[in-house]
Amino acid sequence: MENRTILFYDGECGVCSRTVRFILKNERSNNLYFSSLQSDFAILFLSKFGIKSVSSNTLYLFENGKLFNKSHAAMKLIPYLKVPFGLLKTLYIFPRFLRDFVYDRIAVNRKVFFKDVCELISLDKNRFL
Numbered sequence: 114m115e116n117r118t119i120l121f122y123d124g125e126c127g128v129c130s131r132t133v134r135f136i137l138k139n140e141r142s143n144n145l146y147f148s149s150l151q152s153d154f155a156i157l158f159l160s161k162f163g164i165k166s167v168s169s170n171t172l173y174l175f176e177n178g179k180l181f182n183k184s185h186a187a188m189k190l191i192p193y194l195k196v197p198f199g200l201l202k203t204l205y206i207f208p209r210f211l212r213d214f215v216y217d218r219i220a221v222n223r224k225v226f227f228k229d230v231c232e233l234i235s236l237d238k239n240r241f242l
Contacts, residue, residue: 117146119242120190121159121173124149128223129172137240139195148242155242170220183220184212 120136122129133147148155150167159167162180174186181189191201204212 117175118144118177118193119146119148119158119175120186121148121150121155121175123169123172124151125169126223128219136190136193139198140193141195142193143240145190145193146240146242152242170217184216185209187216188212 120133122133124130136145148158150156150159150169150171150173156167158175159173159180164173164180171182172186174181174189176189188202188204191199194201
């Protein structure tokens with residue numbers, strides 16, 4: 114698992130499930146793996162990084178032995194997407210504290226806007242941990 118890139122997302126969130134579907138549809142290759150934050154795998158894996166209580170408001174990305182969260186995790190996903198989405202790298206001009214502020218506002222309100230969760234496991238069972 115240490116050499117895989119893993120996206121940890123809230124499995125009970127409509128925005129998160131739609132984001133995973135978007136990534137699967139628009140990714141360059143099949144290099145990403147996915148795990149719901151509610152899974153036993155995620156709880157055990159993230160505890161190795163000192164995260165004892167997993168917040169469902171936080172997106173995590175494990176890449177090259179490092180764990181990223183919130184907007185930094187989202188930004189690290191950009192190179193995994195097809196060419197037109199590479200333009201999103203321009204968001205790096207905003208300092209992380211500002212990106213995280215916006216991220217937090219969206220995270221707190223995400224279940225208000227998208228109440229239904231898309232089924233993901235049927236997409237590619239080998240990519241979900």
